[in-house]
Amino acid sequence: MNLLSGIGVTADALAAQKTRLDIVAQNIANAQTTRTSAGGPYQRQIVSFETELVQQGGGPALQGVKVAGIAPDRSPGQQVYNPQHPDADSSGFVTMPNVNVAYEMVDMITASRAYEANLAFAKDARQLAEKTLEIGK
C-alpha cells in the first residue's frame, strides 16, 4: 500500500540528513582529538549524497537520496606549539585536527534545516491523505 505518496523519498532524505548530523556531531566531538587508531590527529569527515531510485507501487519511479560515502577532509591541521603535550613532536609542535568548529556549526544548522524541510513534507503528505479520506464523509 502506498497511502502517503512520496514518503519513501522523504524517509530516505531524513535518514541521509540524520547521518550528516551524526557526522557533524562526531567532528565537533573530536575537534581536540590528537590521537586516532590510524595514527595522527583526527581528520574531519565529510558526508556526500547520491540519488537512488525508489520504486513505489503504481506511481513513477522517484529519485531518493542516500549517503554515497563518508570521506576524510585531507587539508592539514593547525600546528600548535605545546611541548608538554604527549603527542608533541621533537620540536614541540602538536598537529591539531583540521576541524573548524564554526564550519561545523554552519553544517549542523544546514543539516537540521534540511531535516525540518523533509519533516514538513511528511506532515503535508499526511494532511493531504487525511483530507482525501474526508471525501467519503
Next chain:
Amino acid sequence: MIPVGSISSSPILPPSIAPVAPSITETGGSAPAAGGFGQMLDRLVSPVEQQQAQADRITQQVLLGDSGQLHQSVIAMQEASLSFSLMVQVRNKLVESYQELMRMQA
C-alpha cells in the same frame, strides 16, 4: 400503491427471508470462491493488520536500540493509521448500503 396489508402480512415475509439466511452461512463456511461478505471483510482487514504489525515491528526495533531510524517508525505508524481510517471509511460505506437495502422493505 402497495396496500399496507400485503407488507405487514406474515405469510409473505418469512419465505423471502428464510432462504437467504442459510445461503449466507453457506458461503461464509464452505465456498470461499463465491466471495461472500465475510471474505470481503477479510480482504479489507488483512492488509491493515499487516501494516499495523509492520509498524509494531519497526517501533520495537527503535525502542530496543536495534535501529536508529525514528522517522521510519513514526511514518510506519502514520501509514497504519491512515490505512485503518481508509478501512473505517469502507466499512461505513458498507453499513450505509446495508441500511439502505434494509430500508427498501419499509
